[in-house]
Amino acid sequence: xxxxxSDVARVAGVSTAxxxxxxxxxxxxxEETRALxxxxxxxxxxxxxxxxxxxxxxxxxxxLALVPNLANPFFAQILSGIAEVLGPAGYNLLVAxxxxxxxxxxxxxxxPSRADGLIVLDGGLPAEALRRVPVVMxxxxxxxxxAPRVKIDxxxxxxxxxxxxxxxxxxxxxxxxxxxxxxxxxxxxxxTREALEEQGLCLDAASLYPGDFSLASGREAALIWLRQxxxxxxxxxxxxxxxxxxGFMGEVQRQGIAVPGDVSVIGFDDIELIAHISPPLTTIRxxxxxxxxxAARRLLRSLEGGEAACEDELLPVELVLRASTAVPPRA
Amino acid sequence: xxxxxSDVARVAGVSTAxxxxxxxxxxxxxEETRALxxxxxxxxxxxxxxxxxxxxxxxxxxxLALVPNLANPFFAQILSGIAEVLGPAGYNLLVAxxxxxxxxxxxxxxxPSRADGLIVLDGGLPAEALRRVPVVMxxxxxxxxxAPRVKIDxxxxxxxxxxxxxxxxxxxxxxxxxxxxxxxxxxxxxxTREALEEQGLCLDAASLYPGDFSLASGREAALIWLRQxxxxxxxxxxxxxxxxxxGFMGEVQRQGIAVPGDVSVIGFDDIELIAHISPPLTTIRxxxxxxxxxAARRLLRSLEGGEAACEDELLPVELVLRASTAVPPRA
DNA sequence: CTGAAAGCGCTTACAG
DNA sequence: CTGAAAGCGCTTACAG
Numbered sequence: 209x210x211x212x213x214s215d216v217a218r219v220a221g222v223s224t225a226x227x228x229x230x231x232x233x234x235x236x237x238x239e240e241t242r243a244l245x246x247x248x249x250x251x252x253x254x255x256x257x258x259x260x261x262x263x264x265x266x267x268x269x270x271x272l273a274l275v276p277n278l279a280n281p282f283f284a285q286i287l288s289g290i291a292e293v294l295g296p297a298g299y300n301l302l303v304a305x306x307x308x309x310x311x312x313x314x315x316x317x318x319x320p321s322r323a324d325g326l327i328v329l330d331g332g333l334p335a336e337a338l339r340r341v342p343v344v345m346x347x348x349x350x351x352x353x354x355a356p357r358v359k360i361d362x363x364x365x366x367x368x369x370x371x372x373x374x375x376x377x378x379x380x381x382x383x384x385x386x387x388x389x390x391x392x393x394x395x396x397x398x399x400t401r402e403a404l405e406e407q408g409l410c411l412d413a414a415s416l417y418p419g420d421f422s423l424a425s426g427r428e429a430a431l432i433w434l435r436q437x438x439x440x441x442x443x444x445x446x447x448x449x450x451x452x453x454x455g456f457m458g459e460v461q462r463q464g465i466a467v468p469g470d471v472s473v474i475g476f477d478d479i480e481l482i483a484h485i486s487p488p489l490t491t492i493r494x495x496x497x498x499x500x501x502x503a504a505r506r507l508l509r510s511l512e513g514g515e516a517a518c519e520d521e522l523l524p525v526e527l528v529l530r531a532s533t534a535v536p537p538r539a
Numbered sequence: 540x541x542x543x544x545s546d547v548a549r550v551a552g553v554s555t556a557x558x559x560x561x562x563x564x565x566x567x568x569x570e571e572t573r574a575l576x577x578x579x580x581x582x583x584x585x586x587x588x589x590x591x592x593x594x595x596x597x598x599x600x601x602x603l604a605l606v607p608n609l610a611n612p613f614f615a616q617i618l619s620g621i622a623e624v625l626g627p628a629g630y631n632l633l634v635a636x637x638x639x640x641x642x643x644x645x646x647x648x649x650x651p652s653r654a655d656g657l658i659v660l661d662g663g664l665p666a667e668a669l670r671r672v673p674v675v676m677x678x679x680x681x682x683x684x685x686a687p688r689v690k691i692d693x694x695x696x697x698x699x700x701x702x703x704x705x706x707x708x709x710x711x712x713x714x715x716x717x718x719x720x721x722x723x724x725x726x727x728x729x730x731t732r733e734a735l736e737e738q739g740l741c742l743d744a745a746s747l748y749p750g751d752f753s754l755a756s757g758r759e760a761a762l763i764w765l766r767q768x769x770x771x772x773x774x775x776x777x778x779x780x781x782x783x784x785x786g787f788m789g790e791v792q793r794q795g796i797a798v799p800g801d802v803s804v805i806g807f808d809d810i811e812l813i814a815h816i817s818p819p820l821t822t823i824r825x826x827x828x829x830x831x832x833x834a835a836r837r838l839l840r841s842l843e844g845g846e847a848a849c850e851d852e853l854l855p856v857e858l859v860l861r862a863s864t865a866v867p868p869r870a
Numbered sequence: 871c872t873g874a875a876a877g878c879g880c881t882t883a884c885a886g
Numbered sequence: 887c888t889g890a891a892a893g894c895g896c897t898t899a900c901a902g
Contacts, residue, residue, distance in 0.1 A: 210651070212878095212879055212880085213879065213880060213881095214879085214880095222888075222889085223888070223889045223890075224879090224880080224881090224889090225881075225882075225888070225889060225890080225891095226887085226888060226889075228880070228881055228882085229881090229882095229887095229888085232881080236887075236888095237887070237888085238887055238888090241887080241888080255650065255652075256652070256879090256880080257652040257878090257879050257880065258650070258652040258653055258880095259590065259593060259594050259599055259652050259878090259879080259880090260594055260652070260878070260879035260880040260881090260894090261879080261880055261881075262590060262880090262894095263590050263591055263594050263878090263879080263880075263894050263895070263896090264879080264880050264881045264882085264893080264894050265880090265881070265894080266894065268590055270631075270633070277619075278615060278618050278619035278622055279615050279616045279618075279619035279828065280615065281612030281615050281810075281811070283615070284609060284610050284611065284612050284614070284615045285610045287609050287610075287634070288608075288609040288610035288636060291609055291634065291635065291636045291639065292636070292639055295635065295636070295639060295640060295644070300601075300633050300653065301633060301634055301635065302601070302631050302632060302633050302634075303618070303622065303632055303633075303634055304622065304626065304632065305619060305622045305623070305626070308622065308623055308626060309626060313626070319586065319589070320541070321586075321587070321588040321589040321590045321591070321895095322589055322631065423811060423812065423814075423815050426815075427815065451811075451812070454812055454815045454816060455815045457817070458815035458816055458817050458819070459815075461817040462817065479612075480612070480754060480782075481754065481782070481785055481812050481816075483754075484754050484757075484758065484785045484786045484789035484790075485785065485789050485812075485816045485817070486788070486789050486792040486793065486816070486817060488789070497610065543894095543895055543896085544895065544896060544897095545895085545896095553872075553873085554872070554873045554874075555873090555895090555896080555897090556872070556873060556874080556875095556897075556898075557871085557872060557873075559896070559897055559898085560871095560872085560897090560898095563897080567871075567872095568871070568872085569871060569872090572871080572872080587895090587896080588894090588895050588896065589896095590894090590895080590896090591878090591894070591895035591896040591897090592895080592896055592897075593878095593896090594878050594879070594880090594894090594895080594896075595877080595878050595895080595896050595897045595898085596878080596896090596897070597878065652879095871902105872901105872902085873900105873901090873902090874900095874901090874902105875898100875899100875900090875901105876897100876898090876899090876900100877896100877897090877898095877899105878895105878896085878897090879894105880893100880894085881892105881893090881894085882891100882892090882893095883891100883892090883893105884889105884890095884891090884892100885888105885889090885890090886887105886888085886889090886890105
């Protein structure tokens with residue numbers, strides 16, 4: 209049997225209260241008592257039972273990250289950033305995949321007795337399920353939920369991408385959007401529209417391709433593009449995710465189209481691999497690990513400080529120029 | 540304040556013991572009592588406090604996954620598989636990054652009061668830290684630790700890759716290895732050696748390139764390869780990870796080398812993106828989600844059954860033929 | 871089938 | 887600075 213605090217107390221010849229204090233708030237205990245206790249801890253091999261402490265203190269010691277799709281590498285770096293902050297702060301990181309979690313289960317997950325706080329990476333969750341513990345939203349956000357948001361300016365980022373294509377001389381510009389209803393997809397689409405309209409251009413229906421952020425949907429968009437009239441189809445395409453950009457570029461290349469010779473391609477996110485494919489992909493870099501770290505810090509503040517500040521945290525993005533964008537082909 | 544079980548008991552006019560039974564083991568309670576209790580639960584809005592139950596039952600309700608590098612997308616799918624099994628079984632999934640966790644902290648993590656069991660994805664951890672709770676190892680393994688291993692036959696997989704290159708007619712074959720000391724890297728290297736030696740070939744020092752599974756190290760290997768005598772350097776290269784294969788291929792392409800025209804490239808893992816780059820990469824597919832699921836099931840069995848079976852679980856791999864391998868160039 | 875009571879292993883007012 | 891005691895919110899032998 210594992211030694212309990214009372215075993216240590218017996219060995220040290222003090223009360224359990226004193227052992228507890230010596231361990232958690234040493235400054236409340238005389239130096240010699242402390243030494244006695246530490247000796248007894250050593251001798252008994254005692255280790256604090258966290259579950260018991262947490263129950264007594266009415267906390268769980270854990271933070272739950274709700275991820276739309278754990279299998280998606282995009283979230284790996286964010287989780288890494290979260291873990292980096294949470295670990296040293298003494299919190300456990302719990303993760304759950306919202307895809308494989310039905311709404312009822314979700315309610316059970318977002319439970320004060322399961323986690324002290326939530327980091328929500330899925331903007332599609334029902335707000336009601338998320339009101340019982342402190343929440344911070346990262347990347348995506350639940351519009352109906354009033355809680356701090358750590359994110360980038362998706363609209364401005366999209367404008368930057370379009371501005372880049374226009375600066376290269378492109379006039380026929382296409383956009384492969386993310387899933388309908390997704391807050392990121394809508395913001396990026398809006399930014400694209402705005403940037404084009406400011407220059408007197410407009411995003412016509414034929415140049416707006418459906419997508420869902422996935423590789424496969426980028427490939428689908430490529431198949432549509434390939435069937436369009438070469439004299440009319442976009443010479444520059446901005447895709448709302450790098451995965452889609454890879455799928456798009458891979459497919460058009462396979463059909464003998466040169467990137468960026470025949471078509472310029474720009475993605476979004478700057479996931480790791482795309483710097484190493486051929487041609488390396490121009491993209492908008494999102495500081496994923498930093499988003500995770502900030503979200504975690506923000507949540508810790510509201511868990512510890514109890515402060516209820518709720519302004520959004522807007523992180524900067526960066527246009528990363530690589531070889532997949534160039535001047536448009538001469539018609 | 541949240542209602543406790545005693546509130547429900549008062550409203551229902553029964554004891555807390557009865558409420559507890561009605562909720563957890565309804566068959567022990569009369570039908571009418573059960574109805575009374577459920578009504579009282581409804582009325583009070585009662586929700587079970589998991590932390591309290593767990594303390595009483597001497598469990599934590601959580602499983603901890605120890606990941607070598609959370610930011611590495613390779614582990615995303617494995618975690619997804621783990622989550623898929625753990626969630627429905629009522630366990631929380633905790634994750635920790637072993638990179639950002641020093642040995643002392645690790646000891647604290649692998650604590651019975653933190654998690655009921657461990658899924659270890661890092662073969663480099665000290666065995667002593669992992670003996671206090673049930674463990675299953677997945678992908679990698681800690682050689683000194685006797686615990687179930689869910690993995691693939693890395694050696695046989697490497698032999699398959701080499702056999703493929705040889706069947707295409709390659710005779711000068713190179714290998715970019717994983718990090719020294721890593722169990723996977725060593726097994727894949729051993730398989731490579733064996734397969735070559737069986738055919739009377741041998742892996743000379745110039746054809747064995749250092750690597751650490753990362754994109755950057757694949758690129759490094761490419762730089763070495765590029766400097767070697769075109770008439771002597773390998774015409775086919777097997778890399779111990781897809782990331783390295785991407786890095787390698789991207790770099791040689793950038794220097795005007797054709798894949799597979801000038802050099803055939805084969806990776807390992809079948810991560811998602813590589814099917815969509817140009818050319819799509821030939822590789823050895825590792826069933827990552829399935830590895831995660833099996834590891835989780837295995838651990839659940841030893842947590843619930845208490846069974847101590849310890850045979851390894853060997854999952855099949857698959858050689859996925861794509862366009863990055865072909866017959867060697869005519870010298 | 872149900873209840874009174876002990877206890878999971880801690881922490882923390884309260885009193886001295 | 888230290889201890890006795892209550893209590894975090896449950897579950898579970900034990901007795902009836």
